[in-house]
Amino acid sequence: MITPVFIDASSAILLFKADLFIPCTQAYHLIMARKVFQEVRIKGYPGAQFFGTMKTQNKVQVQTPGKMTFPIPLKGMGEQQTLALYHQQTGTPSGAFVIMDDGKGAKCCRHQNIPYINALLVPKILWYSRRMDEKMYLEKQTALIELGRYSQTIIEKAKALSHEDLAYFIPNEKNHHPL
Numbered sequence: 001m002i003t004p005v006f007i008d009a010s011s012a013i014l015l016f017k018a019d020l021f022i023p024c025t026q027a028y029h030l031i032m033a034r035k036v037f038q039e040v041r042i043k044g045y046p047g048a049q050f051f052g053t054m055k056t057q058n059k060v061q062v063q064t065p066g067k068m069t070f071p072i073p074l075k076g077m078g079e080q081q082t083l084a085l086y087h088q089q090t091g092t093p094s095g096a097f098v099i100m101d102d103g104k105g106a107k108c109c110r111h112q113n114i115p116y117i118n119a120l121l122v123p124k125i126l127w128y129s130r131r132m133d134e135k136m137y138l139e140k141q142t143a144l145i146e147l148g149r150y151s152q153t154i155i156e157k158a159k160a161l162s163h164e165d166l167a168y169f170i171p172n173e174k175n176h177h178p179l
Helices: 009-017 021-027 034-040 048-056 077-088 103-111 119-128 134-147 152-160
Strands: 004-007 029-033 060-063 097-099
Touching (some): 004 009, 004 077, 009 021, 009 034, 009 048, 009 097, 009 119, 009 134, 021 048, 021 119, 029 034, 029 077, 034 048, 034 060, 034 077, 048 060, 077 097, 077 103, 119 134, 119 152, 134 152
Parallel strands (some): 004 029, 029 060
């Protein structure tokens, strides 16, 4: 079974801009909360038409979560709905995780022991899973560093993570919870 991955708007847009969204749909079952889908579909924004096509082609699934409260207040409804969907998936198989580029959302994931990565780690994971070569991984990582708002600390940590550190997130290598 393909791994369900819950993604927020900023991560989806970054992956789109770096030409990594389609490779993600080939590696994972991407799920967007209804609010996230609305955010990425704002007319005139990068990828608005693309994300509509992804939904039409069933490359991304859009779901509406129920209400949920969080121990760490989240301003963005997209992030709230993304984490609510993760929690509300009945029978969510082990291996499911979140791609979240929102700082408070990431903090909430850590607090709730939710496995998550940011978009910056996607190229490395695709390289580790042999879905792209090292040259392409390095090009895509550089593109995401230029596109995103990653601190130097986050960039250095992402570069330092090994295959073993990321094994949970690598398709077909779900052997342990990394957190």
